[in-house]
Amino acid sequence: MTQVSVTTEVKRPGIIHRLFPSVVSGILLGIVGAVVFNVITNAITQDNNQDATVVFSYVGWILFFFVGIGAFNGVWKWGFGRAEATTAEELELAGKDQGLWRYFRYTTDHKVVGMQYLATTLFLFFLGSLGAFMIRLEQSQPGALFFNPSTYNTIVGMHGILMIVASIIMISGPFGNFVLPIMIGARDMAFPRLNALSYWLIFSIIPVFFSTIFLGGFQTGWTGYAPLSVQTLTPGMDAYSITIIVFAVSTTLAALNIITTVMVLRTRGMTWGRLPIFVWGVILSVLLGLTAFPTFLMSQVMVLMDRVFQTSFFIAAYGGNNWLYEHLFWFMGHPEVYVIALPSMAVAAEITSVFSRKTVYGRRMLLGSLITICILSVVVWGHHLYTSGSATALNAAYMLDTELISIPTGFFFLALIGTFWRGKVWVTVPVLFIAGMLVNFVIGGITGIYLADLPTDEILHGGMFVTAHFHFTLVGSMVFGFFAAFYYWFPKMVGKRLNPRLGTLHFWLFMIGFNGTFLSLFFAGLQGEPRWSANVAPPFATANLIASLFAILIAASVFVTIYNVIITLRSGERADANEWGGKTLEWSVPTPVPLENFEHLPVVTSTPYDYGTPEPHPSDAEGALEPAPLLPQEES
Amino acid sequence: MSTTLEHTHEEHTHELAPHIRIGRARAGVLMLILSDTMSILAILAAGGYLNALNTENAFRASGDHAAGFVPGLLLAIALVVSGLGYYLWARTTRKNGGNGLPLFFILSLVFMLVALVGQTWVSLTLNRDYVSPYSAYESVITLISWFTAVHLLLAVIIGVLLLGRITRNRVKVVGLNYVPEVVGYWWFYTIIGSILLWLFSLVI
Numbered sequence: 001m002t003q004v005s006v007t008t009e010v011k012r013p014g015i016i017h018r019l020f021p022s023v024v025s026g027i028l029l030g031i032v033g034a035v036v037f038n039v040i041t042n043a044i045t046q047d048n049n050q051d052a053t054v055v056f057s058y059v060g061w062i063l064f065f066f067v068g069i070g071a072f073n074g075v076w077k078w079g080f081g082r083a084e085a086t087t088a089e090e091l092e093l094a095g096k097d098q099g100l101w102r103y104f105r106y107t108t109d110h111k112v113v114g115m116q117y118l119a120t121t122l123f124l125f126f127l128g129s130l131g132a133f134m135i136r137l138e139q140s141q142p143g144a145l146f147f148n149p150s151t152y153n154t155i156v157g158m159h160g161i162l163m164i165v166a167s168i169i170m171i172s173g174p175f176g177n178f179v180l181p182i183m184i185g186a187r188d189m190a191f192p193r194l195n196a197l198s199y200w201l202i203f204s205i206i207p208v209f210f211s212t213i214f215l216g217g218f219q220t221g222w223t224g225y226a227p228l229s230v231q232t233l234t235p236g237m238d239a240y241s242i243t244i245i246v247f248a249v250s251t252t253l254a255a256l257n258i259i260t261t262v263m264v265l266r267t268r269g270m271t272w273g274r275l276p277i278f279v280w281g282v283i284l285s286v287l288l289g290l291t292a293f294p295t296f297l298m299s300q301v302m303v304l305m306d307r308v309f310q311t312s313f314f315i316a317a318y319g320g321n322n323w324l325y326e327h328l329f330w331f332m333g334h335p336e337v338y339v340i341a342l343p344s345m346a347v348a349a350e351i352t353s354v355f356s357r358k359t360v361y362g363r364r365m366l367l368g369s370l371i372t373i374c375i376l377s378v379v380v381w382g383h384h385l386y387t388s389g390s391a392t393a394l395n396a397a398y399m400l401d402t403e404l405i406s407i408p409t410g411f412f413f414l415a416l417i418g419t420f421w422r423g424k425v426w427v428t429v430p431v432l433f434i435a436g437m438l439v440n441f442v443i444g445g446i447t448g449i450y451l452a453d454l455p456t457d458e459i460l461h462g463g464m465f466v467t468a469h470f471h472f473t474l475v476g477s478m479v480f481g482f483f484a485a486f487y488y489w490f491p492k493m494v495g496k497r498l499n500p501r502l503g504t505l506h507f508w509l510f511m512i513g514f515n516g517t518f519l520s521l522f523f524a525g526l527q528g529e530p531r532w533s534a535n536v537a538p539p540f541a542t543a544n545l546i547a548s549l550f551a552i553l554i555a556a557s558v559f560v561t562i563y564n565v566i567i568t569l570r571s572g573e574r575a576d577a578n579e580w581g582g583k584t585l586e587w588s589v590p591t592p593v594p595l596e597n598f599e600h601l602p603v604v605t606s607t608p609y610d611y612g613t614p615e616p617h618p619s620d621a622e623g624a625l626e627p628a629p630l631l632p633q634e635e636s
Numbered sequence: 637m638s639t640t641l642e643h644t645h646e647e648h649t650h651e652l653a654p655h656i657r658i659g660r661a662r663a664g665v666l667m668l669i670l671s672d673t674m675s676i677l678a679i680l681a682a683g684g685y686l687n688a689l690n691t692e693n694a695f696r697a698s699g700d701h702a703a704g705f706v707p708g709l710l711l712a713i714a715l716v717v718s719g720l721g722y723y724l725w726a727r728t729t730r731k732n733g734g735n736g737l738p739l740f741f742i743l744s745l746v747f748m749l750v751a752l753v754g755q756t757w758v759s760l761t762l763n764r765d766y767v768s769p770y771s772a773y774e775s776v777i778t779l780i781s782w783f784t785a786v787h788l789l790l791a792v793i794i795g796v797l798l799l800g801r802i803t804r805n806r807v808k809v810v811g812l813n814y815v816p817e818v819v820g821y822w823w824f825y826t827i828i829g830s831i832l833l834w835l836f837s838l839v840i
Contacts, residue, residue, distance in 0.1 A: 079797030082804060084812070190660045256667035264659040290667065294674035302682070302779065310768040311775035313682065319695035319772030324685055328678060 021070030023104045023203075030204070033064025051307045054215065054235040058208050058242045065204050066197075070106045074193045094192070094595060106200065108192030111593055113199050114178025115493065118486075120202060121174060122565075124166035125479075129558050131159030133551060136517070140548035142536045152534035153219045154236070158212065160222025161240070165247060167474055168289070168336065169202065169254075170482045171343035176258055176282045178493050182586040183276050185267025185604065187596040190260040194253050201250035209243040212236035221532070223333070226314035226325035230306040238307060241300040248297035255286035267585075269604035276584050276608050277353075277360055280367055281346020284374045289339045292378065296332035299325055323390040330381035338377040340474060342370055344481030345412055348434050351484050352416050354582045355431045356423025359609035366415040369408035376405050386454055387461050395454050402452040409445055413438065428580075429503035433484035436511045440476025444469060447522070462532070464540075465525025468518040476514055483507075490568075491575030495591045498572065502564040506557050513553025520547035584608040661818040669825050676829055679783060683776040683840050696773040701765070702837045703758045703781060711754045712831050718747035719827045726816040734808020736816065741802060744823075745795040751830070752788040759785050773840070780837050784830045791826040794819060 019025055037060025041053045066072060074093075077085060085093075094109040095102030102112055103119075134155050138145050147155065181189055189195045212218055216234025224244070229237050262275070262283050302313040303325075312318035314325050353360045360366060382391060382398035416438060425431065447469040450456045460466060483506075490498050524543035529536070536544045578587040585608070589597055652660070687695055702708075721744030729736030759781040766774045798819055801807050807815060 075797065079800035080804070083806075084809070191664060194664075252668075252671045256664055256671065259667055260660055260663040263663050264656055290671050291674050294671055295678040298675055298678040298682070302775075305775065305779060309770075309778070311770045311778060312772050313686070313775050313779075315769070315772075316691050317694065318769055318775075319686060319691055319693075319697075320775065321686060321689050321691045321772075323689070324682055327685070328682065331678075 018101060021068060021073070021106060022101070023069060026065045026067075026069030026200075029068030030061045030065030033060035033062075033067075034058065036060055036064075049308065050235055051238050051304075054238040055242060055304060055308055058239065061208070062201075062204050062242075062246060066200070069200060071193075071197055071200065091595070094188075096595060106193075106196050108188070108196050109595065110177050110181050110189045110192065110195060111493075113189075113195050114174050114176075116199050116203075117169060117173030117177055118493070120199075120206075121166050121170045121482075124162050125170075126558065126562070128159055128162035128166060129555065131155050131162065133555050135159060136548040136551040138534065139536050139544045141545065142538050142541050144535055147534065149534040150217065150219055153221065153532075154212070154217030156532075157218050157221045157240075158209075161209070161243075163474075164222060164336070165202075167340045167478060167482075168251065170340075170479070171347060171485055172254065172258065172282050172286055172339075173199075174493075175278075175347075175485050175489055176254075176286070176343070179489055179586050180258065180279055180282055181261060181265070182589060182593065182597050183279055183584050184262060184265065184270050185585055185598065185602050186261060186265035187598065187601075189257050190264055191257050194257050198250045198254040198257065201246055201253070205243045205246045205250075208239050208246070212239045215239055223329060224300070224303065225329070226303060226306070226322050227316070227320075229303050229325075230314050238304065241304045241307075244300045245297055245304075248293040248300075251286075251289050251293055255290040258286045259283060259290070267601045267604060271604075274604055274607050276350060277363070277366065278343070278346045278350045278584075280370060281343040281349075284370055285339050285342040288335045288342070288374055288377065292332045292335040292339070295328045299328035299332075302328075323385070323388065326385055326388055326390065327381070330384040331378075334381040334384065335377045337470075337473065338373055340478050342374065344437070344478040344485075345370065347481050347485040347488075348416060348437055349412075349419070350584070351430045351434055351488050352419045353609050353611075354488075354580055355426045355428060356419050357426070357581075357611045358419055358423040359607070359611060360415060361418025361421070362411070362415045363607070363609070365411050369411035369415070372408040373405060376401055376408070380405065383452055383457075386457050399452060399454050403449060406445065406449060413442070428487070429498070429500055429507060430484040430488040432504065432507045433480045433487065436507065437477050437480035437484065440472050440480060440514070444472030444474075444477050448473065460525065462530055463525045464521045464529040464531055467531050468521040468525055471514075471518050471521075476518070480510075483510075488580070489586075491579040492586055492591055492593070494569070495575055496568050496572035497575045497579070498568050499564050502560055502567075506560045506564065509553045509557035509560060513550050513555075513557060516550025517547045517554065520544070520550065582608075583610065657812075658814040658818075661814055662821070665818050665821045669821065672825070672829070675783075676833065679776075679779060679833070680836055683780070683836065686772045686776065687840055691772070694771060697771045700771060700773050702777055702840075703762060705838070707754065707758055708834050708838070711751050711758070712834060714747045714751040714754065715827045715830055718744045718751065719824055720744075721747060722820060722823050726820050729807065729813070729816045734813045736807070738802050741795075741799065745792070745799060748788065748791050748795055748823075752785065752792050755781065755785045755788055755830075776840065777837055780833045784833050787826050787830060791823060794822065 034057045038053055038057040041056040042048075045052050074085070090108075092098075093107065095105070095107040095112050098105065098107075102109070103116060107113070134146075135152075138147055138152055138155075177189070177195065181187070213236075215236040215238070218224070218229070218234070218236045218240045219232055220229045220237070220240075224237070224240055229241075262279060266275075302311070305311040306313055306315065306320075312320040314320045314322055316322070349360050349366055380398060380402045382394055383402045385391065386395060386398070416434070447465070451460060451466060451469060487498055487503055490496075520543045524540045524547070527540055527543065529540040529543070575591055577589070577591045580587070585602060585604075586593075588602065689695070721740045725736045725738070725740035725744060727736075728740065759778070762774075762778055762781055766778070770778065798807075798815070801815070807813065
């Protein structure tokens with residue numbers, strides 16, 4: 001490893017140089033590209049094919065956006081440049097001396113990309129939450145209150161896909177980019193340009209996705225089921241499909257980048273056996289995404305072909321079949337749950353160890369359980385088709401392997417409880433969220449067994465019971481894991497301490513609001529309320545009213561979080577480099593983290609959980625299980 | 637306000653060791669191939685599944701046929717020649733310290749381009765025989781045809797970029813001589829994937 005001292009002075013760039021290339025030039029050129037492609041497509045298609053026009057306009061937008069933001073500059077230089085990029089050019093691309101503006105450029109520094117992902121995730125969660133609140137508002141009383149059924153379906157679909165997309169990227173995006181390379185002792189991701197590309201691909205589809213509102217919406221819900229998706233006349237469905245295709249490409253690039261980074265850039269002594277659990281969780285998650293998402297991508301390509309070119313992948317009259325869509329979708333759709341879950345579970349183990357001052361209990365068992373979950377998750381998709389009539393001969397097999405997942409998941413609980421057991425637990429906001437996650441995950445997991453069993457699923461499928469179940473699994477469990485990670489790593493990422501009192505308020509509002517809302521919906525589901533109904537029928541009115549009232553608490557928790565972030569950014573206390581006394585490498589570097597993380601790469605000699613005998617944290621003078629403020633952690 | 641968001645410092649940069657660069661490139665391309673293979677498998681599974689279901693007895697309308705065998709065979713031959721050219725170029729490059737015979741690479745690129753043009757022609761002319769709305773069989777064949785064309789287009793773009801590096805003598809740069817090998821992974825994968833899809837279109 002050679003080290004080169006750079007003494008090159010970087011000139012202060014002018015306004016033109018700052019804007020071109022940047023997100024501004026990207027958007028401007030993207031709009032031009034969309035218009036040009038729109039005109040050309042209209043000219044070529046004689047039969048005024050509206051779907052073709054929409055699809056190719058968006059292709060133009062995306063292509064030209066990336067020309068404008070400078071994504072192809074590196075590619076061009078790789079092929080036709082006279083020499084490789086110089087150190088000064090690489091540093092400029094990494095955002096050196098560009099202040100806040102580097103967040104609006106095609107910046108390659110993994111920490112910038114991590115922050116971009118974090119901001120985007122929070123933004124998507126906020127918008128998804130607005131959708132959720134609109135749904136609860138509409139469902140608070142029987143009858144149509146605010147929306148017609150078509151608008152309601154679009155809101156449900158948008159809420160669903162926004163939350164799913166945000167959940168998929170919520171940990172691997174922000175923390176997988178910012179924290180993971182430092183954790184393994186790397187200076188950056190393996191492919192920094194590709195890293196920037198994976199983020200900006202997501203940015204580029206945000207306007208595409210929201211344009212569905214102006215293109216008549218999409219009535220299929222987040223799953224985009226065919227043949228309805230093919231028969232839907234509004235071009236909002238085209239925008240949905242484009243969004244999914246680009247998102248799948250983005251996650252694929254991010255996945256291969258993260259896997260390569262861990263495979264190749266681990267520092268000396270960072271053996272596979274010494275990798276932090278968080279790194280394992282992320283790598284298993286993205287490996288799952290890498291293999292599962294291409295089928296979803298292809299399903300959307302087929303939908304677009306059916307819509308634009310009149311093919312018949314899903315039209316029964318011409319030999320197509322809707323089961324094909326369901327298989328392609330759920331081959332991604334079920335592993336996707338674990339794409340979301342695995343890093344969240346790993347975060348839980350990481351944080352539990354730090355705040356219990358104990359090594360992760362049964363570390364190898366936990367790792368084995370995460371790997372087993374990863375493997376089993378790709379062979380269970382058929383349980384989503386129990387009642388569709390497809391492959392009934394395989395129902396027993398699908399039932400068995402779905403239930404098998406409960407076993408490694410049980411080991412996860414065992415590992416966490418074992419880590420807490422007899423530890424000197426420092427109860428902070430991240431620990432509160434982990435505790436909440438454990439409680440909610442038990443409810444989500446156990447209710448999942450009823451849905452994995454064919455006889456009970458025959459009764460419960462398509463009802464509110466399912467809605468409540470997957471919200472307990474994805475939100476109550478995994479999003480709680482995200483917030484634990486958020487409060488845990490925020491001081492390292494931003495350099496400031498989030499207010500712990502507001503954090504605690506956020507937790508309790510969210511926990512009580514969430515449980516009140518979705519336990520009520522479990523009840524509604526057991527009463528027989530169907531999922532896909534814009535209007536609540538009178539027998540289910542009470543349960544839905546209670547759910548809607550508790551949803552107000554969730555909404556309040558969202559605003560508490562936003563307020564907390566704003567006041568922390570404005571006037572929060574400066575965080576210490578090692579805020580929590582963690583042993584993983586990200587806590588060994590200064591805050592703010594230097595451009596290439598380490599002046600000298602560290603040599604790792606042990607696992608990151610060697611806390612020795614459990615000792616109370618100095619701030620925890622009153623004893624264990626007492627709430628402690630977010631004080632700086634002294635290295636013991 | 638003053639947060640980490642505003643600050644970057646440290647004036648040091650560190651170059652990656654050659655063996656790490658090689659490992660990085662190999663792993664990245666292999667991961668990409670793994671992911672793309674899943675796309676191909678999805679297409680094969682879709683075609684096979686629809687064929688097996690034969691919904692409404694309408695999977696394949698009477699008179700439906702695959703793209704002509706002879707054009708497909710010619711394209712397959714072009715791809716094999718392209719692969720052979722690439723192999724010879726990469727081999728001579730490796731043996732002569734980065735000074736491979738560019739003629740082999742140009743031959744390889746030209747044949748890849750020929751395959752792309754041919755595949756595009758095949759895809760465009762499919763619609764001449766098929767009648768809209770297309771049957772499921774015609775849909776699968778159309779998808780295979782255009783999917784292959786896109787793959788070949790990617791290979792041609794990569795080939796043109798690599799040609800740029802060859803003409804600027806940047807293949808033999810110390811520490812970057814792994815490029816022919818790693819690009820070769822994608823090159824050969826494209827060829828194998830395209831031929832596999834063509835064979836599938838014949839047997840479906």
